[in-house]
């Protein structure tokens with residue numbers, strides 16, 4: 001398992017290009033199941049472990065992934081799908097694998113997918129997805145750790161989510177796309193990744209409209225033609241690099257972003273003292289301030305502050321000038337990074353879903369362990385800001401799930417980071433504590 005070694009204390013400088021969105025790529029890639037064309041083309045797909053997992057899953061169903069001239073382009077032929085079962089081995093490594101349920105049900109009227117099981121950031125059931133499939137006319141059975149959905153035909157229905165669910169909304173959109181009649185989703189999630197999926201489907205012949213902010217109307221169509229789409233930029237990768245600039249008191253320019261999707265992040269980072277200059281709709285500059293102000297953060301579905309940026313903002317707040325409260329309102333157990341940040345001498349107390357962060361003057365490098373994707377990012381950010389000793393973040397395969405070439409991008413901004421391969425001897429670092437890190441592992445997102 002690779003580690004990342006970080007020599008902190010260097011203000012980041014320069015420009016960085018943000019990759020395509022992981023959370024938009026995943027549903028768009030699986031939506032290819034519903035298209036009849038042999039060459040479905042998706043551009044701006046990031047090179048990530050999660051993308052490799054979803055490609056493996058599609059191949060296991062009988063899809064063919066073709067060679068393309070560009071690394072960020074995926075060409076998929078799904079015309080020979082001959083299997084509707086997604087096995088435990090693939091689903092357990094990535095919860096988003098449940099996204100195949102909707103398109104398989106829509107196109108082949110049957111799907112059998114392993115239940116994703118527990119994960120590090122909470123129980124995360126899929127009851128909303130399954131109840132919605134039932135309303136569309138499907139039989140749903142859960143047995144031996146698998147969920148099996150089947151239907152003679154799907155019929156449009158009125159679906160109201162108890163709370164907005166991102167992949168729930170995406171699964172229902174896909175299931176309803178080829179159904180008979182009209183489906184209305186109320187209290188639908190508003191994340192931009194959902195609108196990117198809608199755009200991709202509509203360009204291929206679907207009839208889906210967001211009629212109000214939280215209402216999506218899907219008029220079923222008989223078939224979809226060709227999937228041809230460029231994925232939107234990753235707002236969480238962008239937010240993570242913005243924090244990297246703020247926490248190192250750097251000055252960086254982010255390119256290939258969608259500024260309008262970053263409003264909540266821009267607002268919080270500005271409140272914390274960072275100077276943000278919008279260059280255009282796809283580029284901004286962020287300069288860290290000498291003093292990081294404490295700001296309270298409360299996560300909630302889009303357009304509010306994203307839970308996927310909570311850990312990174314917490315890293316920033318560990319070096320703030322005062323005290324702040326971070327409320328995690330989306331997932332009940334998303335504070336796994338706290339114990340690791342404290343190994344770097346952060347001062348954080350957790351009470352239920354609140355973390356009280358008291359800023360410290362400096363963080364000290366230490367050996368820490370990544371426990372999930374965004375927790376890993378927060379440890380890397382804290383390591384970049386640790387002015388006293390180097391930080392080794394182990395188990396960075398979590399990072400590889402969601403950040404494309406992170407160490408290369410950081411090195412391009414002047415950071416002293418290197419990846420240590422599993423079979424290479426670990427660099428000598430001064431451990432701050434001797435307590436053994438618990439063997440923990442996590443499946444998230």
Ligand code: UD1
Nearest residue numbers: 023096124125126127128129164165166167168308330445
């Ligand atoms: C997606 C994102 C993830 C992000 C999360 C919240 C992908 C691949 N992943 O995850 O990065 O952190 O949105 O922005 O896009 N819930 C239920 N029952 C359900 C479904 C959800 O109770 O059937 C609850 C969840 O436990 C959670 C809340 O609803 O408390 C929102 O979760 P949801 O939006 O579904 O998250 P994901 O789609 O899994």
